[in-house]
Amino acid sequence: MEIKEIKENKKQFLSLLLLADEQENMIDQYIDRGSMYVLDDNGIKCECIVTDEGEGVLEIKNIATEPEYQGRGYGKILIDFVTMKYKEKYSILQVGTGDSPLTVPFYEKCGFVRSHNIKNFFIDNYDHPIYECGGQLVDMIYLQKKL
Numbered sequence: 001m002e003i004k005e006i007k008e009n010k011k012q013f014l015s016l017l018l019l020a021d022e023q024e025n026m027i028d029q030y031i032d033r034g035s036m037y038v039l040d041d042n043g044i045k046c047e048c049i050v051t052d053e054g055e056g057v058l059e060i061k062n063i064a065t066e067p068e069y070q071g072r073g074y075g076k077i078l079i080d081f082v083t084m085k086y087k088e089k090y091s092i093l094q095v096g097t098g099d100s101p102l103t104v105p106f107y108e109k110c111g112f113v114r115s116h117n118i119k120n121f122f123i124d125n126y127d128h129p130i131y132e133c134g135g136q137l138v139d140m141i142y143l144q145k146k147l
Contacts, residue, residue, distance in 0.1 A: 020064035046074040056091035098137030112143035
């Protein structure tokens with residue numbers, strides 16, 4: 001198993017990126033300013049993009065695991081890698097996600113706690129309704145953990 005930083009041709013992983021953020025023009029807003037990592041375990045299983053949000057905050061903008069490999073710990077391994085790599089440079093790691101029973105508990109298991117919400121984020125910023133686990137995503141839920 002190896003984690004690699006991707007510095008060029010990040011869009012080669014677009015199908016994986018779209019699992020976490022299903023609108024390409026939203027990905028375009030952070031893909032070039034973020035650092036991208038992929039987890040290779042006999043093939044790419046998971047990816048993550050992190051961005052510097054200022055004032056000691058590093059944000060996970062996109063993290064996704066290939067569907068057939070979900071639930072095997074790859075996402076947590078990538079979050080642990082980011083935590084260790086950046087703990088000397090940043091004080092907080094944060095992530096924004098929909099209020100979903102799939103994602104929020106995953107981040108909580110990784111040590112994140114709810115921080116704040118952005119009302120109507122998914123309605124205001126996406127050109128179509130986004131549904132997860134049968135419910136429409138409306139607000140962006142931010143979770144943070146200290147590094």
